[in-house]
Amino acid sequence: MNPTSPEFSNETRPFFCIGNHDSKRHETLSNDDYGSILMSGFNFVTTPITNDFFRKRIAALVSGHLTKGDSEDVPIVTPLTTIDTTLFPSASASGMVGYASSWIDLCSKNPIIASVSRQILNLEISYANFVGLRSVIVAGPGVDNDTSGTSQAIAQYARAIHEALNVAARMNIVIHMPMYREPGLDDVTANLADLEAAKSSSKVDDGPAQVELFGAWDAWNQIRTASKYCNRLGVALRLPAILPEKDLQNRWFAEPLQYLTLGPKTFSRNKAGHPSLTKYHQELISKYMTLKNEPYLLLYDVGLESSGPLPNPAIELDATSTAVENSDCPTPQEAASMTTTAKSQVQPAVKQNSHVSYMRHVEMQQPPLSYLEVSALSNFQDYLQSPLQPLSDNLDSQTYEIFEKDPVKYIQYEKAITMALHEWSHQRKPTSSPRGAVVIAVVGSGRGPLVTRALNASAATGVAVEVWAIEKNPNAYVYLLRENETIWQDRVTVVRTDMRAWKGPVLNSEAVESEKAEPKYGKVDIMISELLGSFGDNELSPECLDGIQHVLAPHGISIPQSYTAHVTPISTPKIHTDISVKAAAGDKKAFNTPWVVRLFAHDYVVAKGVPYHPRFQRAWEFKHPLPPTAAQAIETKRGYGTAGGCGGAMVASAGLNDHNIRYCHLTFVCRARGVIHGLAGYFESTLYEKTIGIKKDPEDQEFDGDDDIIAEKVELSILPDQVDKKNKDMISWFPIFFPLKQPLYYPADTELEVSMWRQTDDSKVWYEWQIDAFTWVGTATRIKVGGSDLCTSRTVACMM
Known part of the structure; x- marks a missing residue:
């Protein structure tokens, strides 16, 4: 694809689909109220599934059982009735996003509260599925393993979410998680636990405020691991007022983001008193919006005050747009596709919410998508492709054309x-x-x-x-x-x-x-x-x-003259989920296949700048032509070897291709805890190199070899830190991904040791790989804290 071609000449910016959530809303909006919110600039709205009457009924139920003091006598929550909810099947309801009751406490140490909370969640999920809601947001756990001092709270929560996913087999469940536990910030995802009689039983004493940057991510990782990386489980990520280090931002970028949520304290006020975001928040939003399935923006508790006229850029009315005066209210997807022009044509006098108005301003300030980010290429984001076998398969014209x-x-x-x-x-x-x-x-x-x-x-x-x-x-x-x-x-x-x-x-x-x-x-x-x-x-x-x-x-x-393979461990939940789906559907080779994939929503977990342990490390190299001695050795084997002989490194091979066997053992350093889903592979190639001189150092009296040669090279590289330097905008090769069947969790300050082999038996070539995690417990003592199985692609080997 040519970046100068007309198809890339139009400036395209990501569209913000903005939703409204009010944590104090206890009733489902009427059609008129729903329409008014859409007219104030929002694209979709959240709705509670049950009402305040239901909360009070549950509070009385729990209070009565707690008074008995019998923790074995767990109350049963009776089914919903018409007095427990105002959410019913309707045109407006089907376009809303459900928000489960945030006052339940799935993490409670009290078995009564924990059981009742789990029952309520299942009731609400089941009812929302009946009404026709496509997704439900569930408030995340109010504690992390780090702050609670025990893993019980997160284990209970994770188990409850796993059960809820089975209750509604087609519904998406989205966990509302903070990027990290920011001190002093009201946490709308925390357990409100306003069951008066149960407050003393369910409250966790966190002690002094501590900031553990990766604590919330760690809790999320435990939740989705318990649900086996279900592809219907996503994240609503709450952006803090003060953004953390880039490593944590990148970690969340790799997760299945459905929503970015922004509250009153995420915004600051400019000199004119209007809401605004720091440039760092804007940069983060811009990055997250490059995802193929970009997250929606959910503004919570920002009020519905209006400020200024609705912008009216010259954008044509989309064919999917519908007027709100028609009783059919749009779904979030349809609301997102309704352009601002369409909305202004529906109701020219409508004024826009000040926070929405500002977010539309941020939207217009987004840099245009590069040609690498347009739909033609964004469709390949994290899309699994089987490697080509050009020796055994004849490619079609379309593949060559690509x-x-x-x-x-x-x-x-x-x-x-x-x-x-x-x-x-x-x-x-x-x-x-x-x-x-x-x-x-x-x-x-x-x-x-x-x-x-x-x-x-x-x-x-x-x-x-x-x-x-x-x-x-x-x-x-x-x-x-x-x-x-x-x-x-x-x-x-x-x-x-x-x-x-x-x-x-x-x-x-x-x-x-x-x-x-x-x-x-x-x-x-x-x-x-x-x-x-x-x-x-x-x-x-x-x-x-x-x-x-x-x-x-x-x-x-020979052009190319040489090429090198490079690897790095990565975290890529989406790809692991997709491979798991293939495996569940009967593909027994899914986790044995090195997949060609345009890696996008992933995290390089390896620390940068560690001496002798770079983020991307060379596995091995091939040079052409072979030295005469190596070529002669191959001909000698060919003359004396027999098919099916045992002269090679592999059983029943003659060893004719043993010179192309490779092995590497590499050590990577990880500062923050995380999880590994596999290895990302890249290559660099020297197409041609010529010597243009030799360094002349007056104090150096000897020729030291390669270090003294001044050379000019023509190279190709797909290494992320080299591609822009050597061949900017090259798109011919996507990276390769070597998966792990079971994700490998590791603690902070871990050394990941990667062993990798390129194997052959004279008829085919395959790879084997293994990752082990070690941590130091003393100045001279290192222990193994985790490791993967030995993975092999022999069943999908490339045929010679």
């Missing part, structure tokens, strides 16, 4: 070819063509984009070339023939064969065609390929290039 839409990659390739040809000419190196041209072979040509780039490089340098296009795909071969006729003007020789079976350029083609002589095969000067996968070697580039190296001249060049 690859070819990235101009950055091919610009880099053309630079590398141009540099190689220029240096070839400058050094007066011999050529393998009798006509004096540099022989170029594009192996695995696909539809020929690299062939075009090679011809462009020849024209730019003035170096004559003889180009061969080698492709095994019979369908792509037909396309290449047509390109040669219509675009390349018959300057390319197209050969249909597996590159490993190609014997090289035919030197006496005319004699062979007239059947006067047997073919004589020459050598190739420059071999070009784009066989790299997301992990560099995962699409068997090493095996393919090894198999064709016999046609490369002794002075020949």
Whole structure:
């Protein structure tokens, strides 16, 4: 995709879908009241499921049982009646978001209160599901394990949520969690516990106020783990007045955010007395809005005062918009799609809530989405794709076309070819063509984009070339023939064969065609390929290039010359949930598959800036062409080995591909506690490198090797901290993800040790990986606190 193309010329900004929640609202809004709130600028509204009469009835029930003093006699909450709720099936109700009673106490140490609270939650969830609500927000636990001193409270809460998810099998449940327990901030998600007779029994003594930044996240992690990462469980994240460190912000970014909630104390007042947010809050909202399923904004307890006219930007009325004067009230999704113009056309005299007005101002200040964030690419956010097997599968034209839409990659390739040809000419190196041209072979040509780039490089340098296009795909071969006729003007020789079976350029083609002589095969000067996968070697580039190296001249060049694989542990709940869904649906290989995925909603849990332990670490490297000694060793094995022999590292293998086995053991440091769902894999490649000089240090009398060489490189990289430096806006490769079947939880100040293997048995290639967590308990003592199973992709190995 070209960022300069017209499809990216329109400035697109994320749309804010803003909801209203009033913690003191005890009745469901009437259609008129609901419409009035929508007209004041909100897109959706929350509704209580039960009313104040129901709360008082439960208070009397609990008080009576507590008076008896028999904790074994747990009261039963009777079903709802018409006096317990004002929520009934209607057009307006179906467009609201339910909010479960926040006065219940699922964390209570008192078994009576805990049981009654759980019964109430199940009653409300079940009734909301009957009414037609699509989701219900539940107030999160009022304590964390850190502050309560015991895990009982969170364990009870987690179990209650797991049960509620089973009560309504199609409803989404959203837990209202603070980003962290900010001292002095009224917590609307805390247990109000205004059951008068039960206050002394349910209240937890937190002691002195403490700030444990990751405590709330830790509680959330325990809740969703108990529910087995259910994809109907989400988070409503309450933004604090003072934002925490970026590590915690990034941790929540990886979670399934449904709502960002902002209360009166989240806002400050500007000089004019209007609500405003700090620039840090605005930046955080901007980041969270880049998610494909961006969270809704829920303003709570901000009142319904109006301030100023509703903005009327020149936006066309969306076809899905409906006027509120029609009795059919919109759902949150429909309300979100109703543009501000549509709303102003419905009721021009309506004035907007001051907080909403300010949020619309923030919305207009959002930076336009980059071309990497538009729908064409955002649809790939955290979307699982099986890795390609180009050796065993023939790709279709659409797949090739997707690859070819990235101009950055091919610009880099053309630079590398141009540099190689220029240096070839400058050094007066011999050529393998009798006509004096540099022989170029594009192996695995696909539809020929690299062939075009090679011809462009020849024209730019003035170096004559003889180009061969080698492709095994019979369908792509037909396309290449047509390109040669219509675009390349018959300057390319197209050969249909597996590159490993190609014997090289035919030197006496005319004699062979007239059947006067047997073919004589020459050598190739420059071999070009784009066989790299997301992990560099995962699409068997090493095996393919090894198999064709016999046609490369002794002075020949490979483009790429080398590539390295890199890994880092990550937390990615969404991807783990998606893989779990596949596994539950019967895909037994789901957790054994290294998935190609555009990682987005994830957290790099590894600390930055730790000496000798960077966030992204190199696993291994491959170089081409192989050194002559290594190539000779392979030929020796090929001559003496037998199929099914036991000479290789793997049982029943001859060991012909053992030189491509790799192993790494890496140590990563994590400062804050967290959870690991797998390894993210990346690659870097040097397409071509030339030496342009040697460092001259007057005090250095000796040549020290690589450190003294000044080189110019043409590189490709998908490493997050390098991609903008080396090939900005390149989109050809998404990272690879190696999953863990069971998430690995680790405490603060942990060292994660990653062991990884690239294995082969001469017929296929696969990976194995394992993560262990260690923590120091003394200056010289380290203990293991967790570890994963040994994971393997052998059942989905890449066939050679």
